[in-house]
Amino acid sequence: MNRERARTTVICAVQFVDVMGVTVVVAALPRMLSDLQGSPTQAGLLVPAYAVGFGGLLLLGARLGDAKGHRQVLLAGLALFAAGSVLCAVAPAVSWLVAGRLLQGIAAAISIPNALVLLIGATEPGRSRNRALAAWNATGGLAGASGLLVGGLVTDSLGWRVIFWANVAATAVLALAIGRLVDVKDTRTPTPLxxxxxxxxxxxxxxxxxxxxxxxxxxxxxxxxxxxxxxxxxxxxxxxxxxxAPLVPPRIWRRPGTVGGVIGSFGITATTSTFVVITTLWFQDARGLSPSAAGLMILPFSFAVVAGAACGARLVKGRARPVLVTGLTLIGVGALAVVVQPTIAVMVAAMVLNGVGNGIGAVAAYTLGTEVAPDEQGSAAGLLNTAAQLGTAVMVALGVGIATAVGPGVNHTSGWLTAATTAAVITAAVLVVARLRTPVGSPTS
Structure with missing residues (x-):
């Protein structure tokens, strides 16, 4: 493995660990509650605590990297993630878990945008950067789906505390690898927070x-x-x-390409995350599968994300926006297919469509969103990741809320319709933004 490929792998691994943190505790929640004698109300805080820390502070994390140096801030974020993991691993009560999850979310917000800036800075515009962005987005898609599977398997076999001790080991290895492999020029801009x-x-x-x-x-x-x-x-x-000293430079908002990328980034995670979570519940509720078995059934989606991202890297050159629209369309079609015919065969086909749509759509969104001046990379990375994390945090909760509010139990059809409707709305928004003019002197978008 050459140095560039090793560097890309390590930086993408940061994305994998942090994004998997969003979903990895979902399957472990019942066991955590039982072991720590917690209430359902406390359990309801575990996932949102991570999401609030993650989604709420991504822009601050990006600005910290601009001011203090991206590699230094990334390493600090990894150390903080390890501290939050230790707090969760030794937790004697659910309140400790909530505090640890919040700390992990804050750490992820510090780490992710700076890792993306380092990834972009280490590649040249064109095919090399497209490949790196494809790897980045494939890793994110895999991480979200893998969290459901890994959380269930580890909890069933080794216990939920092992999840957090594994995080500590992973962050230590990543910190050492980043210190050795990631060379970065000093790009600090001394602006007040x-x-x-x-x-x-x-x-x-x-x-x-x-x-x-x-x-x-x-x-x-x-x-x-x-x-x-x-x-x-x-x-x-x-x-x-x-x-x-704004969190986001005003000129960023005047670039249709960047705005379209941010909207697309929100839409891709909002739709596929909702689809995957509702489908996981369907496998358990309608088919009687265990959490671990249901997680295994999501593997077609994970593999399709990787294939889609690889295709996206080849397709986006000069046509990122049409590729983004295509990805959103595939996701919407997949969700509608299971509404019409919720069988195993259709479900697998829909997961493949969602995975491919996620892969090509995310690469296109990040390509659009990062076509900015070098001094705007941190802000663009923060915006893209904020949108992606809010897409997951908001729409999964809303999709599950709608599915549980319609009739007794979980109305899976309502959840899938929520994903399909979201795909249609986001597609329309991307097309509307595409009609706006790019200011003279701005990077092409």
């Missing part, structure tokens, strides 16, 4: 994630939290426009 914008953004993200998570139990509470989030947005916009 904008605490006001960070606080407003975290509050807004927290309200959105909380609204999605309570939708299944109280639509009134979800509506009130949504109102809070909507009220915070204008305050954040005013703050960003008035400060000398």
């Amino acid at each position: 904008n605490a006001g914008s960070v606080i407003l953004q975290v509050l807004c993200v927290s309200a959105v994630v909380a609204a999605a998570n309570v939708a299944g139990t109280s639509w009134l509470a979800a509506g009130l939290l949504t109102v809070v989030a909507v009220a915070l947005v204008p305050l954040l916009v005013v703050r960003e426009r008035s400060t000398e």
Whole structure:
């Protein structure tokens, strides 16, 4: 393995560990609750705690990398992730697990955007960078689906605490490999951190994630939290426009390519994550499979993500937006297929369509979103990853909430329809943004 390929592998492994953290505890939740005598309310905080830390602080993580150096901040994020993992591994109560999960989410927010900037900085525009982005997105897609499988298998065979001790070992190995393989030029920009914008953004993200998570139990509470989030947005916009150190440079928002990439990044994870989670529940509820067996049934999706990302790397040159639209269309068609005919054969075909759509669509979204000036790479990476994590955190919770709110038990059809509808809405948004003009002097998009 040559040095460039080894470097890409190590950086993508950071993405794998951090993104798998979103779903790896899902299958372990019942065992965790039983062992620590926790309440369902406490268990309901475990996944959102990670999502709030992850989605809420990605932009701050990107800005920290710009100010302090991307490799240094990435290594700090890995150390913090290990600390959060230890807190979870030794947890004597569910409250410790919630605190550890929040710390892990914050660490992931610090690590992911800086890893992406290092990946982009280590490759030349063109085929080399497209291959690297394909590997990055294939890793993310695999990680999300693998978390459901790995969490179930490890919990059943070795116990849920092993999940977190394995995280500690993985982060130690990654830190050593990054120190040895990742050479980076000093690209620091000494800009002050904008605490006001960070606080407003975290509050807004927290309200959105909380609204999605309570939708299944109280639509009134979800509506009130949504109102809070909507009220915070204008305050954040005013703050960003008035400060000398915005979290996102204003010129980023004037680039249709970047905006389209961000919308697409949200849509790809929002649709496929919802589809995979609802389908996993269907295998358990309708087919009586164990969590581990249900996780194994998701493997066609995982393999298709890798194949799709490899194809995406070859297809995106000069036509990233059509490839993104194609990916979203495949996802929507797959979700609609199981609504019409929920059989095992159709389910496998739909998972393949979703996986291919995820692979080619994510590569296209990141290609669009990262076609910016070098000093904007950190902000673009933060935006793309924030959108992706919010897509998972918000739409999975909302999809499950809708599925459980319609009739007794889980109405899987409603969940799949949510994924298909989201794909259609995001596709329309990408096409609308495509009609906007790119400002003179901006990178092509």
